[in-house]
Amino acid sequence: MSTFEQLGLSPETLRAVNGLGFEEPTPIQEKAIPLALSGRDVIGQAPTGTGKTAAFGLPMIETIAVDSEHIQGLVVVPTRELAIQVAEELNKIGEFKRILALPIYGGQDMTRQIKLLKKHPQIVVGTPGRLMDHMRRRTIRLQNISIVVLDEADEMLNMGFVDDIKFILGDIPEDRQTLLFSASITKAVENISQLFMREPALIKATPRNITVPSTEQHYIEVPERKKFDVLCNLLDLHAPEAAIVFGRTKKRVDELNQALARRGYSAGAIHGDLSQSQRNAVMTQFRGGTIDILVATDVAARGLDIEGVTHVYNFDIPQDPESYIHRIGRTGRAGRKGAAFTFITHRELDHLRIIERLTQRTIIRHPIPTLTDALAGQQQVTIERILKTAEEPVLSAYKSMAENLLEHHDSVTLLAAALKLLTKEPNTEPVQLTEDTPPAPRPKKTRQPAPRRRQHRPRKPKR
Numbered sequence: 513m514s515t516f517e518q519l520g521l522s523p524e525t526l527r528a529v530n531g532l533g534f535e536e537p538t539p540i541q542e543k544a545i546p547l548a549l550s551g552r553d554v555i556g557q558a559p560t561g562t563g564k565t566a567a568f569g570l571p572m573i574e575t576i577a578v579d580s581e582h583i584q585g586l587v588v589v590p591t592r593e594l595a596i597q598v599a600e601e602l603n604k605i606g607e608f609k610r611i612l613a614l615p616i617y618g619g620q621d622m623t624r625q626i627k628l629l630k631k632h633p634q635i636v637v638g639t640p641g642r643l644m645d646h647m648r649r650r651t652i653r654l655q656n657i658s659i660v661v662l663d664e665a666d667e668m669l670n671m672g673f674v675d676d677i678k679f680i681l682g683d684i685p686e687d688r689q690t691l692l693f694s695a696s697i698t699k700a701v702e703n704i705s706q707l708f709m710r711e712p713a714l715i716k717a718t719p720r721n722i723t724v725p726s727t728e729q730h731y732i733e734v735p736e737r738k739k740f741d742v743l744c745n746l747l748d749l750h751a752p753e754a755a756i757v758f759g760r761t762k763k764r765v766d767e768l769n770q771a772l773a774r775r776g777y778s779a780g781a782i783h784g785d786l787s788q789s790q791r792n793a794v795m796t797q798f799r800g801g802t803i804d805i806l807v808a809t810d811v812a813a814r815g816l817d818i819e820g821v822t823h824v825y826n827f828d829i830p831q832d833p834e835s836y837i838h839r840i841g842r843t844g845r846a847g848r849k850g851a852a853f854t855f856i857t858h859r860e861l862d863h864l865r866i867i868e869r870l871t872q873r874t875i876i877r878h879p880i881p882t883l884t885d886a887l888a889g890q891q892q893v894t895i896e897r898i899l900k901t902a903e904e905p906v907l908s909a910y911k912s913m914a915e916n917l918l919e920h921h922d923s924v925t926l927l928a929a930a931l932k933l934l935t936k937e938p939n940t941e942p943v944q945l946t947e948d949t950p951p952a953p954r955p956k957k958t959r960q961p962a963p964r965r966r967q968h969r970p971r972k973p974k975r
Contacts, residue, residue: 519545524608525573529566532604535762535784535809538563538832540717544691545570551689553712555705559695559870562717563832565601568661568691573606575659575689576634582656585613585635588680590668592617592639598663599637611635616652618642626651640668640676647683654680659689662704669700681708727824727844730878731854731864738880739855740768740945743825744775745881746853747805749888752823754798757807758839760828767945768827769807779805810835818842826854829863833870853878 515536516529537545540558547554548571558564568587576584587602589595595615602613614628616638622645629636629651636643636652646652660681662668668677681690681704690709694701697714705712734742743757757772759765762783769781780794780803797803799818806818810830821843830836836854844850854875856864868875901907 514542519570520549521545521570522574522609525570525605527608528605529570531607534566534831538567538717538834540564540715541567541570543715543717544568547713547715548572548689548691549574553690553709554692555697555701555709555712555714556691556693557695557697557714557716558693559866562834562870564663564693565598566605568663568693569598569602569605571691572635572659572661573602573609573611576606576609576611578610578634580634580656581632583633583636583652583654584656584658585660586643586654586657586680586684587613587635587637587661587663588640588643588668588677589637589663590639590671590673592619594664595637595639599635602635602637606635613637616642616646618645640673640680643680644676647680654684657684657688659691660684662690662692662694665692665694665701665704666696666698669698669704674700674704677704678707726848727840727850727852729840729852729854729873729875731856731875732878732880733856733858733861734880736857739827740771742855742880743827744772744777745883745885746825747777749881749885750823750851753804754801754818754821755805755823755825756818756821756839756842757805757825757827758830759807759809760831762809764828764945765807765809771945772805772807777805778803779807781807783809810838822848822850824850824852826852829854829856829860830867833867836867837871 516526516534519537519542521529540556540562541564544554544556544564544567548568556564556567558567572585572587587595587598589598592615595617599613599615602611606613612631612633613635614631614633614637616625616629616636618639618641620642625642625646626649629646638646643652647654662677690712692701692705692709692712732742747755757768757779759768762785765781765783769779772779780797782791782794786794794803794806795818798806824840824843826836826839830839840850840852843852854864864875
């Protein structure tokens with residue numbers, strides 16, 4: 513597995529990639545990016561949810577000239593929802609190179625789109641019908657396009673956009689680079705590639721269908737601001753012997769580790785910025801039971817052989833199904849039962865369904881645990897500890913103390929006091945984590961015009 517640094521990306525693009533929390537390329541990215549950067553036409557067979565937007569977006573950002581006012585990159589997509597999504601990700605990737613991507617789709621006001629096009633975006637992401645409307649109006653000119661992408665090509669062709677795609681590609685210079693991504697290589701896809709692509713390289717990156725049958729898989733739909741409290745309630749409820757909490761970025765992992773420590777949990781963090789000696793020290797503590805919670809990024813935990821992990825908590829939903837499989841595979845090993853819990857916000861529900869479809873496993877919805885549930889879990893842990901200790905043979909030194917206490921106190925009262933003393937009650941100290949997704953922009957305030965004053969007119973003198 514290579515890194516993004518090894519793929520030949522510029523420092524500005526790498527900075528954006530690191531900001532998005534991508535530590536290593538997915539299989540489709542690893543195969544497609546070097547080929548696309550070399551200028552070759554590429555056909556990528558990859559389903560949604562495998563990181564294909566970055567697979568074509570990163571090379572596109574790298575090949576576009578910032579100082580040009582012409583549209584140089586075009587992405588054709590089947591739906592307006594996908595147009596918005598792709599444009600958002602391209603804008604994040606191109607942030608530090610000052611490259612602008614504009615979504616163009618039907619249903620949006622044409623006048624507004626024309627106004628936005630006058631801001632000279634370098635990339636347009638559009639649906640076929642609306643793109644052709646702009647081409648006929650001459651509000652979009654494609655003579656300077658150097659790279660074009662057909663995203664979800666099989667779906668577009670199944671929806672009847674064959675003639676539209678031919679019309680659009682026929683208006684773009686022949687010396688362009690063409691990238692085509694499709695979940696399946698149908699006959700219609702082959703025909704389009706033969707007509708408009710030059711000796712394309714075919715790459716395939718389909719995720720493995722691994723179901724991890726010994727691991728119970730659950731998801732919890734929870735607002736971003738409540739994720740940490742839910743995590744703490746789960747930890748108190750489950751009292752795991754050894755658990756891994758996965759965060760999307762290195763910053764996220766550090767914040768989680770510090771927040772868990774403030775709440776009184778024994779945790780340690782590993783991620784790509786730590787030296788090998790630091791990572792080894794944390795892993796020694798985790799394997800030895802000094803700490804029972806490991807907070808990690810995908811890359812840091814990859815390849816680690818850790819036995820006895822009972823629970824995995826995906827604090828952030830993984831980028832792609834491969835990462836999900838890798839994460840939950842840390843538990844449920846050697847025939848033992850394991851449990852995996854994935855936290856999602858409402859808008860991430862569609863991404864979860866993609867993971868379900870590609871892993872061929874239903875992930876069960878789990879209710880949000882309450883403080884009462886957490887306290888009950890800790891009480892049960894205390895009871896189990898007492899019962900286990902009662903079976904130990906070295907209790908003779910304590911029996912005389914117990915007999916003396918029973919002469920003056922009720923046995924039930926003493927046992928209740930012991931349970932209360934040994935039970936770890938949930939800590940509700942407020943903790944603020946940085947949100948992993950940027951907040952929605954606030955609407956601009958419009959200044960209301962001042963009310964017009966009524967002008968005083970002198971009365972006409974009476975005649």
